[in-house]
């Protein structure tokens with residue numbers, strides 16, 4: 455019998471003894487043992503949590519993210535940060551890109567570096583989806599000279615350190631908990647990244663001297679139940695259909711506050727279902743491709759009365775152009791040392807494609823490109839955050855950013871499939 459068996463699981467397991475004295479003695483000794491073993495157990499748990507910077511098998515997603523420690527700091531680290539952030543072109547900018555190992559983050563970082571801007575990435579490499587894809591993106595960026603610092607946007611000490619080492623002129627804030635449907639499974643991760651993380655970043659930005667201009671990723675999902683099409687930035691956004699949308703909408707309000715109080719220059723970009731090479735495996739076009747190739751059936755959502763579900767799918771290269779134009783047209787923040795010195799720029803733009811495509815057509819295009827017939831499983835649109843359609847009015851971005859999407863879904867998906875086949879035939883497996 456193990457000594458652990460002596461520990462009662464509940465006080466109810468104690469039996470009444472004849473002598474109250476003996477009973478009290480036993481009770482005290484059991485209580486002492488219980489306390490001792492509780493401490494041992496707690497110690498073991500803490501040891502397990504803080505064992506190594508890369509510990510990954512922790513129970514909850516959120517605790518894994520917030521308790522994970524990262525290695526940063528030291529002269530070599532600072533040297534890498536400085537070198538990556540060095541501006542190499544005349545009139546270049548130095549940008550902190552959060553979520554740099556993410557889909558949009560990788561593309562934007564590479565594009566900035568390519569034109570001679572200084573870039574430092576920041577990413578927590580969380581396991582919302584296959585981390586090996588994030589590592590592959592990191593390797594890709596490293597080859598172009600972009601260093602990704604491993605850390606969380608909620609770590610204000612790290613953020614302050616980065617601003618101490620580099621006087622960033624701009625922040626491209628793309629780190630977020632993405633995905634509309636996953637919000638039902640793990641709501642707190644949305645609050646952690648999209649609300650607490652945003653505030654943590656803005657707090658550091660407002661105190662930086664000089665304050666950077668910030669461009670950040672909002673979402674088409676803020677339009678929620680809005681039925682007026684195409685969606686214009688002036689339309690109502692007070693009916694979010696998912697917690698994801700609600701946290702992005704909250705982000706827009708938080709941006710207003712930091713602009714108003716501290717003079718931070720802030721531009722929110724409402725992305726419309728971005729797709730392309732190096733994309734996110736949790737998105738429909740990505741896992742449809744994987745499952746069609748595997749011969750697995752794919753669930754295609756349909757609204758009530760056989761209503762079409764459609765998205766304004768937008769190709770990554772068009773989104774990157776919009777992001778760079780937003781950075782280039784961003785005015786300087788006006789505050790310093792945490793104090794506002796004058797009114798600052800506050801903008802929000804739709805970055806969409808302006809031509810919604812039904813999801814069933816997306817599948818037909820994939821069938822043609824892959825030369826495989828999909829096993830279609832028509833399902834009712836789940837009531838877990840999905841909206842029936844999205845359609846961007848981009849006249850504002852066109853006017854002020856010169857934004858003009860040029861890639862239709864067929865062309866973009868061809869490029870995606872080409873990447874997908876070469877990436878996963880190189881020994882990588884699309885998990886899930």
Ligand SMILES: O=C(O)[C@H]1O[C@H](OP(=O)(O)OP(=O)(O)OC[C@H]2O[C@@H](n3ccc(=O)[nH]c3=O)[C@H](O)[C@@H]2O)[C@H](O)[C@@H](O)[C@H]1O
Nearest residue numbers: 632633634673674675725726727737738753754755813840
């Ligand atoms: O614009 C945004 O701001 C958001 O875009 C993206 O959300 P969505 O537009 O919902 O993309 P995605 O999941 O690829 O579903 C695409 C279509 O397939 C349908 N869909 C989906 C899953 C499925 O099993 N079947 C299906 O028909 C589904 O009903 C939908 O019509 C980002 O994920 C999100 O992070 C955010 O950035």
